[in-house]
Amino acid sequence: MSATPASVTTGASPRRARRLPRWSLPTLGFLGLAAAVALPWLVNGYVIALAATALVMAVLAMSAQLLVGWAGLSPLGQAGYLVVGAYMAARVATLTDLGPVQVLAATAAGAVAAAVTGSLAVRARGIPFLMVTFGLGELVHAAANQWAPGGSEGTHTAPVAALPGLPAMVRPGWVYLYVLACVLVIGAAVAVLVRTRFALLLRAVAAHEPRVQAAGHHTGRLLLAAYTIAGGIAGAAGALAIAVTRYVSPADAAMGVSALALAAALIGSGSMLGAGAGAVLLVAARDWVSGLLGGHGPTLLGLCFLLLAYLPRLRQASRTLRLPRRRT
């Protein structure tokens, strides 16, 4: 009678809730892709730059979603790994202007940073996990101020080239298309990842960790692996970020970026595509709408967070995340 179930979650996973005709998803996907590719010819340079930023945030949101939607852990420090990846990409940029090389190096750097710090983070669950990852992100922020080239001023990088032999990209349209291509590749890799047995085990850990342990799996290692992969994805987002802005500073590790990624993952409620869409939505609210209103980006973002908090849709997701049972 002493033991109570760790989490009482009922009902179907939200993303299976609705059924669309078989043809609709591929068609919608194709239309969306076509629109995304055609975007540089449709809108002005400012919006293109915004769209590229939104794509970077979409990658960061996928990184957060791997933890939120699969492992059941809510990170508030993913921007830290983005910045680690961005600085690594900036470092590699002094050797080569090849974008894909920078992305690979940044992925590795983000993954290594996440593996090292993750051993700390995966000891916590629920809100303590959120607190620890938040602390880690802020520590990366502080360390970048202290150590990174350029200090708090940040550092500028040269334009990147998409492939060997091609000239470095300066026009936002080309940069946008390069980022879009990278996002599609990363998205495809993530789509494969979430269909593996590893991803199934992560979902089981989120639902009932002791059951997975009793099935012979070391859940701490599973979660650390997930955290490391998420860090790698965030690192890749960092390389894409400097491809867009050609500039990195410790401010990129600010809590706001992590919070945006987490909120986007929650908007996506269990789906990678949804997380990406959520990120695009939030960036649009923060930068585009606030541009129309003459500032107040943080206020708009704050209102988005409040709205998200009170939407009943989140009820399910946030139910699984509880404070650890206190000892009596």
Add this chain to the structure above:
Amino acid sequence: MTTALLRLAAVSHSYGARRAVDEVNVELPVGARHAIIGPNGAGKSTLLHLVAGTLRPTAGQIHYAGADISRWSAPRRARAGIARTWQHPALAHPLTAVQNVLLAVPGQRLSALRPSRSAVLAAEAALAQVGLAEHADRLAGQLAYGDQRRLEIAVTLAAQPRLLLLDEPSAGLAAGEVTQLAELIRALSADITVLLVDHNLDFVAAVADTVTVLHHGQHVATGAPAATREHPEVRRVYLGTDLPTGPAAGSVPERPAATGAGTPVLRVRHLRAGYAGASMLTGISLDVRAGRVTAVVGRNGAGKSTLLNALAGLHPTEPGTEVLLHGQPLTGWDARRRARAGLGIVPQRRRLFAGLTVGEHLNLPRPRSSRPGAVDTRQVLDLLPALAQRRQHRPHQLSGGEQQMLALARALLADPDVLLLDEPSEGLAPAIVGQLATIVTGLATAGTAVLLVEQNLALACQIAHDIAVLDRARIIRHVATADIREYPNELHDLLAVPTAAAPASG
């Protein structure tokens, strides 16, 4: 080495100063069907946790298949062939039944995009073995409670275990489901050794070849189910005394039972409450009268504690439940309002506030303003002198008896009209139980209505005026204590008390 698959050598586990398992020795040969029984707090579940690796022994060794596994982690033990279930089915609710089973099927790569053919076949075989083949693609969280239990067993079977640990497998199941479960376990391959903990002694008798009885963490007896039922020590553990049937007439003291006893203070009508999909209580109706002690007895796991917690507002009740205190419906009232209205609870395991001193505990409750001249701390301390010396101590520094007295004092200081007492004798020495009985009898004489939940039948019979028998989620009999002797066999059967009078097997 002998052919023992599992051997516990003087295994102990302490929670702080309390020894939940105290130098227990158990030996299981391959293919054994062994059960561990004992009253609440006997250390049965702790023992299972020790074997599964979710707890480590503080002393002693656990030998499994020739190796000392005492320091192994739970996943490592699982990979070595130890599978387990929990008291409440441990399943990944958002996954389908077959996905849950696939979690445990060994020999699959983490990077596999789809489970191998052999793994799927193994999972389907495990589901078929428990009779859930047609529910393979339903979400685990949407299965009925009994099906969840069977699914959990399928998960363990899919791991191809050598040792199967079952924690209260029959809890929350209907009678028919319990029979099915017993058949399922009996039909397991002889390669699988089964170690189970259960409160339902009929189920244990139907499933187990050998039984170990624990009490206060200590080994009492081991043997065949029928033989242990006869064991005098075991009967003493369950009954609290050697009395073979109900209380002798002399042991029920003369009580002024009639003083204003006509007015029921607390009326319970159609109380329904459940837990994680399992109905623990259906349609409980009960009156608790001023100046009388009403005891609710029943098997462990019958829902006695759930009943008290539901009355105190610590456990949700389902719609249709009607609880009236002084004629006032308590529907929708939280625990605080109920406490202020006059319900005091001494909960199971006392639930003292860790880190607060005895003095601070005694300062917390405020007597209800509606009744001037209510009890004060001094009066309660007069009643419970053991506490007066310990005002600066914290709960973990107190003995079990002192903890119980403190929990009682905490409830009394709010000056309750109805006192809910949950297993007050649990884990206490006989002398302390005697003191408790005196205090509770005194409280009733002073006009308090007492609702007592107790598995120590002797104590219940000694202090209660009426006895309500709880079985299969409802009250099946409510009689005056003096009349309980008219139903000795029925009562003992219900309580699963091992007596010579009861049939030897189920």
Add this chain to the structure above:
Amino acid sequence: MGLNVLVNPYTMTALDGVAYGLLLFTIAAGLTLIVGVAGVFSMAHGTLYLAGAYLAWYLADGGWTGLALALAAAVVVGAVGGAGLAAVVRPLVDRPLGQVLATLGIAYLGADQFNQVFGAEPRSVDPPRAVAGSVALGDYQYPIYRLLFIAIGLVLVVGLFWLVERSRAGAVVRAVVADPGMAAATGLRTSAVRVGVLVGGGVLAVGAGVLGAPVIGPSPGVDTTVLAYSLIVCVVGGLGSIRGALLAALGVGQILTLGVALVPGVAAFILAAAMLVALTVRHRAALPGQPA
């Protein structure tokens, strides 16, 4: 002689660390109780500090009146802010993530408002003239206000300890931390305790902002920094433990001052290591599904 041994650059920095640690304690003590009692991880806690710091800047007149006015305003702002947060998270009971998002949203709204009203540049706050100078400690000059702040901080520590560990109110709070259900069944107003802790924590945070403004001055981003450090204090000290918060805050204060002076640049790593140790020690207790 003895004083000269005691007074060297490192002890001076360590003294700074004490001041810093006591400031962190004042902020984090509220947060740790809010998390421990109300189960609310308030992302707006740093915003309350920033509000206090801006109050101190706005009302500072170089004399005691300004400080007293600011403190009085801090009590009001803190109480209103705490009660407001309690109202915001009230519908989100049992939804910790929702609470985080809601308080985060409020933190964003607050940050934008501060930016609007007080501008983006950092403001420096001078203590009252009477304590604005410095005092000679051996060969070194040490700001008087910082010494005064240490004294006030110590008084606050003693007061908070008395309140939480000795008074009945503190016992009620700790009872709710230990077992909210049983506390309610004992007749305690658990929901009132939750609101009370949020209000108390709010007053502490805004008050710390007023008193700490000459130490950590108001500027955009300070809210996040303060939140991060007080949160590390909470994690290291253990949620809901005032004693742990004091030790952790003093430790973090030393790491951020003496640590930076001794080995520049590793402060972040020492803080991470401290969190690691704290989490490792409490690891088993925090895992769900373990028998408790």
